[in-house]
Structure formats: C-alpha cells, structure tokens
Amino acid sequence: MxxxxxxxxxxxxxxxxxxxxxxxxxxxxxxxxGDGSGADAGISAQVARLYEDAALATQRYEAGRREAEAQRAEAQRLEALLGRQRQELAVLRGDLGRIARAQYRSGGGLSDAARFVLARDPDELMRGQHVFSRTNQAVDNAIGKSRRAEARLAADEAKATGAKQALERRNAELAVLKKGIEQKLEQARWQLQGQADASVAAGxxxxxxxxxxxxxxxxxxxxxxxxxxxxxxxxxxxxxxxxxxxxxxxxxxxxxxxxxxxxxxxxxxxxxxxxxxxxxxxxxxxxxxxxxxxxxxxxxxxxxxxxxxxxxxxxxxxxxxxxxxxxxxxxxxxxxxxxxxxxxxxxxxxxxxx
CATH class of the missing domain: 2.70.70.10 (Glucose Permease (Domain IIA))
Structure with a gap:
C-alpha cells in the first residue's frame, strides 16, 4: 500500500x-x-533567503521576457518597413535612370549657348528652355527624393540592427537568469526535502x-x-x-x-x-x-x-x-x-x- x-x-x-x-x-x-535545533533554524533561514532571491529573479525574468517580446515585435515591424523602403528606393532609382536617358535623347546635355545657336526660331528656343527647365526640376526632385529615402533607409537599418542586437543580449541575459532561478529552486527544494527526511528518520x-x-x-x-x-x-x-x-x-x-x-x-x-x-x-x-x-x-x-x-x-x-x-x-x-x-x-x- x-x-x-x-x-x-x-x-x-x-x-x-x-x-x-x-x-x-x-x-x-x-x-x-520542539522549536528545532539552531542548525535547523540556520537551514530554514538560508532556504527562506533563497526563496526571496528566486522570487525577485522571477519578477525580473517575467519583466525581461515581456520586454524581449516587445522588442521582437518591433524588430519585425522595422524589417517589414525596411522591405517597403527598399522597394520604393528601387523604383526611384529606376525613375532616375529613365529621366537621365530621356534628357540625353532630348539634348538635355547641351549648354544654354549651344541651344541658342542651334534654335531655328525664338519659339523653338522658348519651347526648349521650358522643356529643359521642367526636366531639370524633375531630375532635381527625383534625386532629392532618392537621397532622402536612402538616408531614411540607412537610419532604419541601423535602428533595426540595434534592436536585434539588444534582443540578442536580452535573450542571453534571460537564459542566464532562468538557469540561475532553476539552480536556486533545485537547491532549495532539496534542502527542504533534507529537513523532511531528517524528521521521518527521527519519527x-x-x-x-x-x-x-x-x-x-x-x-x-x-x-x-x-x-x-x-x-x-x-x-x-x-x-x-x-x-x-x-x-x-x-x-x-x-x-x-x-x-x-x-x-x-x-x-x-x-x-x-x-x-x-x-x-x-x-x-x-x-x-x-x-x-x-x-x-x-x-x-x-x-x-x-x-x-x-x-x-x-x-x-x-x-x-x-x-x-x-x-x-x-x-x-x-x-x-x-x-x-x-x-x-x-x-x-x-x-x-x-x-
């Protein structure tokens, strides 16, 4: 039985x-x-202190775990944002290439003096100046937009890298903390069991x-x-x-x-x-x-x-x-x-x- x-x-x-x-x-x-021996009281105090340490470590572990989960979610959000920014930057670079090619084909590489000499009449000169101005503005806008996008991408990539590194450090810290908790609990449990075994042996x-x-x-x-x-x-x-x-x-x-x-x-x-x-x-x-x-x-x-x-x-x-x-x-x-x-x-x- x-x-x-x-x-x-x-x-x-x-x-x-x-x-x-x-x-x-x-x-x-x-x-x-009876009240127990002084040795028993000492063991009891040691076990109680271990419990307090484990309780505090548990609170830190739970807080750190929640923080790590938040960092993981933020890293995933940033990675998705970076993916969209990379796609937008690729489109901008394609637009710059098309504008440059169109400018070259339309004579955008000629100087103002050459345009004045080669124009057949004043109307043609004005039309060319207008097209040239619009093209230059489009190129300037595209270049500025591309540079701003590249700057944002670089900043966000740095932020994502920092978040990932912080997450890795936090996970390493949590692993050490968790191991410490388990060791303290295991030690304390067997101290408690040791007192029980002594009581049973004494009857x-x-x-x-x-x-x-x-x-x-x-x-x-x-x-x-x-x-x-x-x-x-x-x-x-x-x-x-x-x-x-x-x-x-x-x-x-x-x-x-x-x-x-x-x-x-x-x-x-x-x-x-x-x-x-x-x-x-x-x-x-x-x-x-x-x-x-x-x-x-x-x-x-x-x-x-x-x-x-x-x-x-x-x-x-x-x-x-x-x-x-x-x-x-x-x-x-x-x-x-x-x-x-x-x-x-x-x-x-x-x-x-x-």
Whole structure:
C-alpha cells in the first residue's frame, strides 16, 4: 500500500518556488514538537533567503521576457518597413535612370549657348528652355527624393540592427537568469526535502509552519490536490514496492509544490514516519477521508478545519518513495485498507483528473 513515483514532469511554471520556504511540519499524530535545533533554524533561514532571491529573479525574468517580446515585435515591424523602403528606393532609382536617358535623347546635355545657336526660331528656343527647365526640376526632385529615402533607409537599418542586437543580449541575459532561478529552486527544494527526511528518520516532526497560502479562487466545493501534475501510479496498479495493490493515485510534481485540501474538512491526522513519510488525513462532511502522503512539509495542525483549495502542505518524496510526487488516497475510514479509487471520486465532484 505504498506509492511510487514514475515520472517527474518538467515544471517551469514558478508557482512551486514556494517549495523553498523552510517548513516545520506538525508532530506525529498532532502532538506539538520542539522549536528545532539552531542548525535547523540556520537551514530554514538560508532556504527562506533563497526563496526571496528566486522570487525577485522571477519578477525580473517575467519583466525581461515581456520586454524581449516587445522588442521582437518591433524588430519585425522595422524589417517589414525596411522591405517597403527598399522597394520604393528601387523604383526611384529606376525613375532616375529613365529621366537621365530621356534628357540625353532630348539634348538635355547641351549648354544654354549651344541651344541658342542651334534654335531655328525664338519659339523653338522658348519651347526648349521650358522643356529643359521642367526636366531639370524633375531630375532635381527625383534625386532629392532618392537621397532622402536612402538616408531614411540607412537610419532604419541601423535602428533595426540595434534592436536585434539588444534582443540578442536580452535573450542571453534571460537564459542566464532562468538557469540561475532553476539552480536556486533545485537547491532549495532539496534542502527542504533534507529537513523532511531528517524528521521521518527521527519519527517526530517539528510542528506546522504557517506559510502564506496561495490565493485560490474556487467557484465550487471541491478542488484538485495539486496543480501542474503528471499522473503516475494509478489506483489498483501492481508493483514490487506495494504489498498488494496501489491504494491511491500518484500526482508527479516537483518537491515543494503546494498541496491543497480537495474539500472542506477537519485534519484528523498529521504524522511523520513510516511508509507514507509525512502525511495528512482529512475528514470531510460526507463521511469520506482523504490522505496526502510523501510530503516535505505541512502547514496545518491536527483538529484544524480547512477550506476547499487551502494550502495544507508541500509535496516531497519522504517515506517509501522513488521520486517527488503526491500520493493521494480517498478512504471510507481514516485508516489504511479502506481506500476507493480517487479518480472517479473526484470526477463525481466536478474535478476531472488527467
């Protein structure tokens, strides 16, 4: 009746950053424990500082990511603008070529004195001067327009290049920042798990820690026990780690993921030690009981009333566990041996699992 964890999903969403907060689980069967040693307090303070660093880095990462997306959109806009400007410049250069050729064919290259000598009469001279003037004006206008377009193109190309370089720098910074966040979270999670393992080995937990509870906006009476999970071992499945059959549903999540009460109820058991490691059992108004096992920490005490979706602990891999996950059971009594399949039980209460 012991659970295993088969698959650990990648979980980049940083809601589980709360995993790194130091935890002091409740004593076995609800008996209050001591305050913990000075070494434990030091580890807790270190974990808390790591959490604060990770939270700040997360804010910077999200802000930088949004800025990078804006820069990418601006670079795409500038590239489209440059494409249109290049086309317009090509048309202008073609117009200049046509004007130059037309001017050459019409004698636009002759001086004013030559035009005066070669003109057959005053009318022809005036007509030539008029055509020559108009042609020169057209050439001057075309040259000016072309030069202005070339200047705009050069400026916009420089701007686009600068935006692209800035985007590349930002992406590099974000990659380093993201790696730092992941390293800090991983280190802090395993520090938290180390405290849990020490508690299980001693068979006595140190008391609930009152962490800030994640805001959960529920519109119904029931909720999933964790978010961002991957289902692993299912109810009734066989395995070498269980005496008979698996008695619950395993939700693979990283260490420290907030574990929530699936419904309103009362805490009837908080224990530390044994195959389930750190565990919580809730009693619900309809007579059923739910169990949350292999935790790294708890945030409630025995006999405490809880609400749907309330944060009651943090997932871990304490006890007889092969990796981080939540072992979730539904029982008709608070004790082992009375489990029912939790997936259809949750589904019947409007909480699809999958």
């Amino acid at each position: 012991r659970s295993s964890r088969r698959r650990l999903p990648l979980f980049p969403v940083l809601l589980c950053a709360a995993a790194v907060l130091a935890a002091r689980p409740t004593a076995a069967d609800g008996e209050p424990g 006595s937990c140190r008391g609930a820690v009152r962490l800030g509870r994640p805001s959960v906006q529920l519109t119904r009476e029931w909720a999933a026990p964790v978010e961002g999970y991957t289902l692993s071992a299912s109810f009734g499945s066989g395995g070498a780690r269980w005496v008979n059959r698996h008695t619950g549903q395993d939700f693979a999540v990283p260490i420290g993921t907030p574990v929530r009460a699936v419904g309103a109820g009362r805490v009837v058991r908080v224990a530390c030690g044994g195959a389930f490691g750190i565990e919580i059992v809730l009693q619900h108004a309809d007579g059923y009981y739910t169990q949350y096992a292999h935790l790294a920490a708890v945030t409630v005490d025995q006999d405490e009333n809880v609400t749907p979706g309330q944060w009651i602990g943090q997932s871990g891999t304490s006890g007889n566990s092969t990796g981080p996950h939540l072992h979730f059971e539904v029982r008709v009594t608070p004790e082992m041996g009375s489990a029912v399949d939790p997936v259809p039980w949750l589904t019947a209460r409007g909480v699809p699992v999958g």
